[in-house]
Amino acid sequence: MARAVSNKTKTINTVIAGTLGVLMFFPILWIIILSFKTEEDAVRAPLEVLFQSGWTTDNFSTVQARSDYFRHFSNSVIISLGSTLLGLVVAIPAAWSMAFVPARRTKDVLMWMLSTKMMPPVGVLVPIYLIFRDTGLLDSRVGLTVVLMLINLPIIIWMLYTYFREIPGEILEAARMDGAGLKEEILYVLTPMAVPGIASTILLNIILAWNEAFWTLNLTAANAAPLTAFIASYSSPEGLFYAKLSAASIMAIAPILIMGWFSQKQLVRGLTFGAVK
Template identity: 75%
Template sequence: MARKTSPTRQAVVTIAAWTIGFLIFFPILWIIILSFKSEGDAIRTPLQVLMSDWTLQSYHDVQERSNYARHFWNSVIISLGSTALALVIAIPAAWSMAFVPGRRTKDLLMWMLSTKMMPAVGVLVPLYLLFRDFRLLDTHIGLIGVLTMVNLPIVIWMLYTYFKEIPGEILEAARVDGASLRHEIIHVLTPMAIPGIASTLLLNIILAWNEAFWTLQLTTSKAAPLTQFIASYSSPEGLFYAKLSAASTMAIAPILILGWFSQKQLVRGLTFGAVK
């Protein structure tokens, strides 16, 4: 029987949730506000910023100075490409760990996760030299490969968790009916894990879209995504707060819209298997 919640407790929890949510979202909100201010107004006190005039001049300046569309499509290609490649590799890997476990499965999973704890700068020089020798600098293929490797441990971990919640008897029944390994993964396992795969896909797109370190180090112009687009507004002459905020807003707007419309699927996937 569900425990009753008093109106007072419900009100306190609601206020606390809205307060925490506002504090988390406030930096993004402030960036959006600054993007509609002039450079002179953007460096004033918060109250003066809110009381100053609103303008689209910063967006106009950004559009004149930079090719937003090219950076945007580079981000789309890199994010979707690395996500697709990661799923192609991770689904069979997670299947084998979930349904054909060995004595070292947990150790292998922990080793993969431990690679995320290593500072990225620790492998920058050898990776940069490899990219230089194979002519992968400032290319979509190079960035797709790097971001796939960077996010692959998380993708495998998430898919492994979702696959473990699927009864093995279903796969055994498919084998009895004559399903091959490929058909078992494609036609039985994958449809049953759609919520988990969808949330993993969305999370990987967000991680790839927001990746800054590797995109700044391995690109210059041709394959430069929106992170490079934002960084171009930090110069030796100083920070242009209004223009930087406008560029940041234009960069995060697509991923905010994606997250807003897919939030139900994302929450459903992240809680997949949490309740028996």
């Protein structure tokens, strides 16, 4: 029997949720406002910025003319999609083996994989940089795709393992009795049943790869620079160009925000897959 919730409790929860939502969204809102201001107006006091300054769209045209936004955008798309798809190729068989092949230390292996995300990236920057330099992968899309795949691989495997564990093993046993081999079992039985979970995994890892800044700034120069490097280019020794930096930030986050907005139902469905029996 569901517990009744009073109107007062609902009102308090609504106010709290609304306040938290405003606080979380305010930095993005302020960046949007600054992107339509001149550099002189952007450094004024907040009330002056809102009520005593004009509006302009010159920052966006200046940013595009100076930095070639679409080249950085295409790099971000290729690197984020490529690293995610490459990660799935490795993670789906790995998650299948952990979920359906009995092993004593499966949970220990998963915890060890996840613990690698806790290591500071700067701790392995030098050896990876030297490997990339000697193999010709420095400032290349291929190199960044491989690095971001390896970085996010523990999360991909962990999420897919959770989804696969919710699929009854009897279904796979029935497929084996019908003559399905390992390839057919993974491609035609397991994968279609876990589509919501796989979709949410893809969306989450695209976001993670899109927002990755440390490796993209240290392993690229010009040719493979994604949108994170595009934003960083507006920080210079002469100071920060707040208006242009805000415009560049909006141009960089707008695609991923739009994707997240239109796919939020699928993302929530996938993240809650198997949570309710």
